Amino acid sequence: MAVDTRAAPQPAAKARPRPKREREEEVxxxxxxxxxxxxxxxxxxxxxxxxxxxxxxxxxxRANPEQTPNPSKAPWYFLNLQELxxxxxxxxxxxxxxxxxxxxxxxxxxxDRSREGQGVWFGSKNAVRLTVISAVYAVIISGALxxxxxxxxxYTENLTRWIPSCNGDAxxxxxxxxxxxxxxxxxIVSTKDISKRLEFSxxxxxxxxxxxxxxxxxxxxxxxxxxPFNNICGNIGSFHLWCDMHLNIPSxxxxxxxxxxxxxxxxxxxxxxxxxxxxxxxxRDLFIVMFTAVLVAYLTLSMVGSFFRGEGxxxxxxxxxxxxxx
Amino acid sequence: MAVTExxxxxxxxxxxxxxxxxxxxxxxxxxxxxxxIFRSGYPNTPRNQMLVVATNVFLHLHPTRIHRTHVKIxxxxxxxxxxxxxxxxxxxxxxxxxxxYVPSVERAYQDIAALETNVKFGLLMRNMHRWTAHAMxxxxxxxxxxxxxxxxxxxPREFNWxxxxxxxxxxLVLSFTGYxxxxxxxxxWAVTVGHGIGGSAPYFGDETQLIVFGGFExxxxxxxxxxxxxxxxxxxxxxxxxxVHFWRIRRDGGMARPL
Numbered sequence: 001m002a003v004d005t006r007a008a009p010q011p012a013a014k015a016r017p018r019p020k021r022e023r024e025e026e027v028x029x030x031x032x033x034x035x036x037x038x039x040x041x042x043x044x045x046x047x048x049x050x051x052x053x054x055x056x057x058x059x060x061x062r063a064n065p066e067q068t069p070n071p072s073k074a075p076w077y078f079l080n081l082q083e084l085x086x087x088x089x090x091x092x093x094x095x096x097x098x099x100x101x102x103x104x105x106x107x108x109x110x111x112d113r114s115r116e117g118q119g120v121w122f123g124s125k126n127a128v129r130l131t132v133i134s135a136v137y138a139v140i141i142s143g144a145l146x147x148x149x150x151x152x153x154x155y156t157e158n159l160t161r162w163i164p165s166c167n168g169d170a171x172x173x174x175x176x177x178x179x180x181x182x183x184x185x186x187x188i189v190s191t192k193d194i195s196k197r198l199e200f201s202x203x204x205x206x207x208x209x210x211x212x213x214x215x216x217x218x219x220x221x222x223x224x225x226x227x228p229f230n231n232i233c234g235n236i237g238s239f240h241l242w243c244d245m246h247l248n249i250p251s252x253x254x255x256x257x258x259x260x261x262x263x264x265x266x267x268x269x270x271x272x273x274x275x276x277x278x279x280x281x282x283x284r285d286l287f288i289v290m291f292t293a294v295l296v297a298y299l300t301l302s303m304v305g306s307f308f309r310g311e312g313x314x315x316x317x318x319x320x321x322x323x324x325x326x
Numbered sequence: 327m328a329v330t331e332x333x334x335x336x337x338x339x340x341x342x343x344x345x346x347x348x349x350x351x352x353x354x355x356x357x358x359x360x361x362x363i364f365r366s367g368y369p370n371t372p373r374n375q376m377l378v379v380a381t382n383v384f385l386h387l388h389p390t391r392i393h394r395t396h397v398k399i400x401x402x403x404x405x406x407x408x409x410x411x412x413x414x415x416x417x418x419x420x421x422x423x424x425x426x427y428v429p430s431v432e433r434a435y436q437d438i439a440a441l442e443t444n445v446k447f448g449l450l451m452r453n454m455h456r457w458t459a460h461a462m463x464x465x466x467x468x469x470x471x472x473x474x475x476x477x478x479x480x481x482p483r484e485f486n487w488x489x490x491x492x493x494x495x496x497x498l499v500l501s502f503t504g505y506x507x508x509x510x511x512x513x514x515w516a517v518t519v520g521h522g523i524g525g526s527a528p529y530f531g532d533e534t535q536l537i538v539f540g541g542f543e544x545x546x547x548x549x550x551x552x553x554x555x556x557x558x559x560x561x562x563x564x565x566x567x568x569x570v571h572f573w574r575i576r577r578d579g580g581m582a583r584p585l
Contacts, residue, residue, distance in 0.1 A: 090522075108474075
């Protein structure tokens with residue numbers, strides 16, 4: 001019916017090749033794109049139909065609030081948050097870090113406003129090696145951080161076993177010691193132990209302390225420090241703000257300062273190194289490193305949560321996982 | 327549409343069959359009713375091929391023409407489209423599951439168990455729903471990676487990237503709310519972990535638990551909340567954002583292309 005006029009022969013006089021017009025680089029959506037979409041939809045339908053024929057969705061026993069399975073795990077895409085919960089303050093692990101990550105993702109195009117390198121895979125000069133390096137780095141660092149923290153098989157436990165057990169009766173511990181709950185002496189199992197089990201005292205002028213025993217005892221002298229003006233109470237709606245607020249310094253150290261500064265240190269370190277060797281030059285490069293590292297760390301922690309956490313969320317090998325369903 | 331020159335009288339058998347086929351074809355596709363549904367003719371000419379995309383509500387999200395680099399599979403691996411296709415499968419299988427499911431603590435588990443054993447293709451529908459849900463989460467991540475590594479978030483597509491991040495969150499929340507519905511041990515305790523994470527929000531921890539989970543522990547009110555969110559609220563919100571997402575692809579000049 002309608003004749004394709006684009007195919008009309010050019011006058012012979014204009015033999016010099018001219019740059020192709022935009023229109024000539026285009027194909028029709030029907031059939032070229034619709035066909036691809038249709039085929040991929042069919043392939044995926046068949047694949048999932050087959051998968052569903054052969055593999056059944058899990059259905060365990062009826063939910064029982066009295067029986068806690070050990071370990072109980074979140075869905076795999078939230079297991080990384082559950083993993084973070086073991087290492088740091090729950091507000092940071094569960095809410096603040098994920099929110100920061102998502103806000104960072106959303107902000108990327110508003111900070112990197114360059115238009116270069118779009119529409120092709122890894123369009124900038126060092127994109128591929130930056131991606132590979134930051135992915136490998138994220139796997140190694142997040143894996144190593146897990147191997148050093150939280151679990152009674154961690155390196156840290158081994159390395160800190162020399163710290164003596166605390167004398168239960170002494171008023172001041174003096175040199176650092178670890179308080180043991182059972183009969184066996186174990187080293188530092190998790191960073192959280194720094195505020196929960198580690199104890200020591202140093203001589204300190206009386207005037208600066210609430211108690212007058214001439215000793216600064218970790219953690220009990222520091223776990224209830226009043227915030228300035230905390231006698232002022234305010235409400236916004238139903239939220240109580242700034243009322244009787246106290247800081248637990250040992251817990252802030254163990255669950256916020258140490259884990260967060262570790263993350264920040266390793267992030268800044270790789271960015272600094274890549275910058276100094278000249279591979280990281282633009283905001284796009286910076287974001288390639290950060291985006292890759294965040295995504296790969298997310299995946300790695302999910303893997304750790306899925307395959308390396310057993311009873312009591314202890315670090316174990318995948319073939320040792322047994323779930324006690326309560 | 328039926329522009330056919332007069333073939334004259336059929337001479338032999340094959341011409342008779344040909345004539346019969348043409349008549350049948352005309353009767354089927356060139357009749358008044360068919361043409362009231364499909365305004366354009368069979369898409370075998372460029373004009374009709376463009377018309378079929380432009381006049382069909384399902385196809386009109388596409389432009390009528392597209393740059394030839396964009397139909398290369400390796401350019402996108404169809405990841406965004408497949409994510410949307412997973413959403414469609416989930417909608418269909420989800421509606422079928424809803425026929426047999428009552429979101430109450432007393433009945434939920436037993437309904438799922440009965441669905442698996444007593445309902446024809448019930449187990450298959452549930453399996454499909456489960457595996458495509460996981461696939462949607464994976465695909466939405468892969469799609470985000472594709473967009474990032476091809477630099478497709480760059481101007482003028484900044485806002486569509488933000489819409490995409492919102493859709494990522496919606497996908498995760500959709501999947502998570504669905505996780506509770508079978509009301510088995512896996513569901514209860516996975517959501518209990520999430521309940522604890524929600525409760526750890528600074529200042530708003532209690533409010534999060536009360537508003538999102540309906541209480542300070544996972545129970546009947548959590549189930550009905552998650553059910554309502556899962557089957558109506560979140561799919562609707564996600565559909566609105568998807569509409570914006572697809573619309574903006576075209577408004578922002580189609581898919582990203584080298585400058």
